[in-house]
Amino acid sequence: MLILVMLALLVFSRVVGKVHVSQCAAVDSYPILRLYLQPGDVIIGAIISQTLFATSPKDFKCQSREMRLCQTQISITITYRDISKGFMPQNYQHILALAFAVKEINENPHILPNLTLGFHIYDSHLNPKLTYRAALQHISPRNRFVPNYRCHIQDNVQAVLEDINSDDSQIVQDLFSIYKIPQSDMVGNDYMKGYLKSFSELYEKMMGSTANIIIFKGQTRTFLNARGMIELAQIKYMVAKPKGKVWIVTVHMDLKTYHDKLSRDVQIFHGMISVSLHLNELQGFQDFFKSRKPSTAEGDLFLKDFWSYTFRCAFPDSVMGNVHQANCTGDETLKDLPAFEVSMTGHSYNIYNAVYAVAYALHAMHSSKVQAKMQGETRKLTIHQPWQLHHFLRCVSFNNSAGDQISFDHNGELIAGLDIINWVTFPNQSFVRVKVGKIHAQAPLQQALQLDEESMVWHPRFHQVRPVSLCSENCSPGxxxxxxxxxxxxxxxxxxxxxxxxxxxxxxxxxxxxxxxxxxxxxxxxxxxKMISFLSYEEPLGAGLILVALTLSLITLFVLGIFIKHHSTPIVKANNSKLTYTLLNSLLLCFLCALLFIGKPGKIMCLLRQTAFGIIFSIAVSSVLAKTITVIVAFMATKPGSRMRKWVGKRLSVSIVLSCCLIQVGICIIWLVKSPPFPDVDMHSMTEEVVLECNDASPTMFYCVLGYMGLLASVSFLVAFIARKLPDSFNEAKFITFSMLIFCTVWLSFVPAYLSIKGKYMVAVEIFSILASSAGLLGFIFFPKCFIIVLRPELNHRAQLIRKNQ
Structure with missing residues (x-):
């Protein structure tokens, strides 16, 4: 990916007065041999790598084998002949992409009218020293090495495009921002030996690993060095030959075909996967490429080297080629090489777009100056500072000739997708790129990757089966x-x-x-x-409870009928028959009250459930309490001179029942007014069920109702226990004692059971408690009397009562 570096030239020193010729001439120990200059009113600079010059990337000092390069021009020429073996012909396409874009812009009357766009392209040789040298040339006069002087006003360099192949981006950025030259210690050959040994150990570890994937992060020079290190490691340290691995590399790397006896084996990278900037084929670019000839490309010093490599010939005055090759005629044509790659690559496509972005920004900047002049300001249109271009670059947005939209985000990054490239190599060390997928720039994360797996080519070791590189088995769902x-x-x-x-x-x-x-x-x-759950009429539990409640209700009605039929008998009249009828009616309502707890909860049902249960049970228990107190008061009133006789009668029993019931009614009214129960859905109590329930809203009020009822039951039990041995033929106290013992036991057991279970079973427990406690009262108080009335009528006489009292 080409990094568009808009390096505004911070300070152009203005030389006041005359500039002597000696000031614009300097001794240049590192002349640039490969360059391509095209004049123009506005210049775009570029640093592109076409040849490889191996040296230490960490310092600017000469290696021992390069010392001659630092001395004379002759030595430089010899050294360049040596390093021509590191020539990378694919990168010439980057140069043509820039030239093609400039050609289109200059022919377009709608971009930069009345101005021509030119360029200065220098070769960095993938070398930090020469990269720095090329950067200095951009702030020097054309064809002269005098940094920081402007001797020719026409050299109006506005932007510098830096090739992706350079690892030395920071060098260029530092130079154009603050003009500081990096310094570091010399790295000698004994460093290099240790590095090779370390790499050999690492490489042997990679090849011996069970992992099938190698992820390589770096840039082109690093990748080229790695290829050379693999060859050297095999020769010097006898490491194992490369196994079939899947190489995954970053967007900065690319396989390069270059003339070097080392790193010649590209088949170890067969099936390599990389990412490339998304591209579309540009109309006219292939014709522009194939029509290129040395005779028509004036000023292009890169072309002769490219021509010599491509056609295996030599120009008399070129550093490329050798004496054993035929001379280049210049009439050769790329159309005669149908297999040669002339399709635009992602890097070249990005260079093309970068040039257009600069041109559109320059156009916008010049348009703003024209408008300012029309408003009365006087400025020279062609003289301005490069840093002014930054504002316009951030706002650039256009559609290129291939139809792709080119724009930048708030960080100045190009908004573009990536293509996934599968590299297929051949025994003759050639290769092709196969597009197998795409990463969409602005799609959601899960939809960003689009991959055609069937088109993937893997290393022969994997027999065209997708490789697996795992040290663990996949974890299954669950x-x-x-x-x-x-x-x-x-x-x-x-x-x-x-x-x-x-x-x-x-x-x-x-x-x-x-x-x-x-x-x-x-x-x-x-x-x-989750299943919806509530205690319904249809399920066995609900139906069974309904059957029990209705059966007990019928039994209560039967008992009430017996007592009404025999209302004049002594056993019915002995213990306040009206209290007996009140108790039987309240028990009947208690049994029927259980039906309110069965079925889908509704608003009315939720309001009546607990309040009706509390009030009705309070009537029943207070009736039992009134019966017991009546027995005690009647016995005490029989003693001579007792003052209790005035309490004997209906007034006492009515007062007890009403007073006890009114307290419970008051508690229920407060509950309904303050926080009434309501239908609710319990999502969390049951693992597999959603429970429809009546939310009591205020647990405090519920336990107040329950506690008050328990208090009445406890008092009734205590009073009945005291009165159980009073001499009376029809004394109910002993039966009331047993009934209240059952009642209290049931409700004491209810509380922990109610708190420990969830869902519809909470409702079932409450229904069971209602039925069991009511049945206890009915059975222990009324079944003995029914037995006498129905089965032993001879005992139901006043004479029997008098005899027992005597």
């Missing part, structure tokens, strides 16, 4: 990855998801809970919708 201590992040164990969580994809780093209304499947691979 499991999660857990890191292995001391091993790479990609090595992990698989652990079962914790209870209540799931994982629904392979290799999930963690499990998660189901959404509301769902619960985990037993294998914890997916979520299942």
């Amino acid at each position: 499991y999660r990855m857990t890191k292995r201590e001391g091993e790479p992040f990609c090595c992990y164990n698989c652990s079962q998801c914790p209870e209540g969580t799931i994982s629904d994809h392979q290799d999930m780093p963690d499990c998660f809970q189901c959404s509301v209304g769902h619960f985990p499947h037993k294998d914890q691979k997916c979520c299942i919708p």
Whole structure:
């Protein structure tokens, strides 16, 4: 990917007065031999690599084998002949992409009218020294090496495009920003030996690893060095030959065909995967490329080297080629080489777009100056500072000739997708790029990658089957990855998801809970919708409770009928028959009250459930209490001179029942006014069910109702226990004692059971408590009397009562 570096030339020193010729001439120990200059009113500079000059990337001092290069021009020429073996012909396309874009812009009357666009292109040789030298030339006069002087006003360099192949971006940026030259210690040959040994050990470890994937991060020079190191390691350290691996490289790297006896084997990279800037074929570019000839490309010193390499010939005055090759006639044509790659690459496409971006920014800047002049300001249109271009570059947005939109984000990064490239190599060391996918720039993350896996070509070792490079088996759904201590992040164990969580994809780093209304499947691979649950009439539990409640209600009605039929008998009249009828009616309502707890909860049902239960039970228990107190008061009133006789009668029993009931009614009214119960949905209590329930809204009020009822039952039990041995033939106290013991036991057991279960079973427990406690009162108080009335009528006489009292 070409990095568009808009390096505004911070300071152009203005020389006041006359500039002597000696000031614009300097001794140049590093003349630039490969360059391409095209004049213009506005100049774009470029640093592009076409030949490789190997040296240390960490300092600017000469290596021992390069010392001659630092002395004379003759030595430089010899050295360039040596390093011509590192020639990379593909990069000539980058130069043509720039020239093609400038040609189109100059022919377009709508971009930079009345101005011509030119360029200065210098070769950096993938070398930090020569990269720095090329950068200095951009701030020197044309064809002279005098940095920081402007001797020719026509050399109006506005922007510098830096080739992707350069690892020395920071060098160029530092120079054009603050003019500081980097300094570092010399790296000798004994460093290099240690580096080669370390690389050999690393390479042998990679080849011996069970991993099938090698991810290489770096830039072109690093990749070229790695290729050379592989060859040297095999020769010097006898490391194993390369195994078939899948190489995955970054966008900065590219396979290069260059004339070098080292690193000649490209087949180890067969099936390599890389990413490239998205491109479309530009109309006219291939014809422009194929029509290129040395005789028509004036000023292009790159072309002769490219021509010599491509046609295996030599020009008399060129540093490329050798004496054993035929002379180049210049009449050769690229059309005669149909297999030669002339299709535009992603790097060249980006150069083309970069030139257009600069041109549109320059056009916008000049248009603003024309408008300013029309408003009365006087400025020279062609004299301005390069830093002024930054503002216009940020706003550039246009469609290129291929139809792609070119624009930049807020960070100045190009908004563009990436193509996924599969590299296919051949025994003759050639290769082709195959586009197998795309990464969309602005698509959602899960939809960004588009890959045609069937078009992928793998290394022959994998027999065209997708390689797997894992140190762990895939974790199936229902499991999660857990890191292995001391091993790479990609090595992990698989652990079962914790209870209540799931994982629904392979290799999930963690499990998660189901959404509301769902619960985990037993294998914890997916979520299942919860079933709606409530105590309904249709299910066996609900139907059984209804049957019991109705049966007890019928029994109560039967007992009430017996007592009404025999209302004049002593056993009915002995213990306040009206209290007896009140108790029987309240028990009947208690049994029927249980039906309010069965069925789908509704608003009215929720309001009546607990309040009706509390009030009706309070009437029943207070009736029992009134019966017991009546027995005690009647016995005490029989003693001579007792003052209790005035309390004997109906007034006492009515007062007890009313006063006890009114307190419970008051509690229920406060509950209904303050926070009434309401229908609710319980999503969390049950694992597999959504429970429809009546929310009591205020647990405090519910336990107040229950506690008050328990208080009445406790007092009734205590009073009945005291009165159980009073001498009376029809004394109910002993039966009331047993009934209240059952009542208290049931409700004391209800509280922990109610708190320990969830869902519809809470309702079932409350219904059971209502039925059991009511049945206890009915059975222990009324069944003995019914037995006498129905089966032993001879005992139901006043004479029997008098005899027992005597």
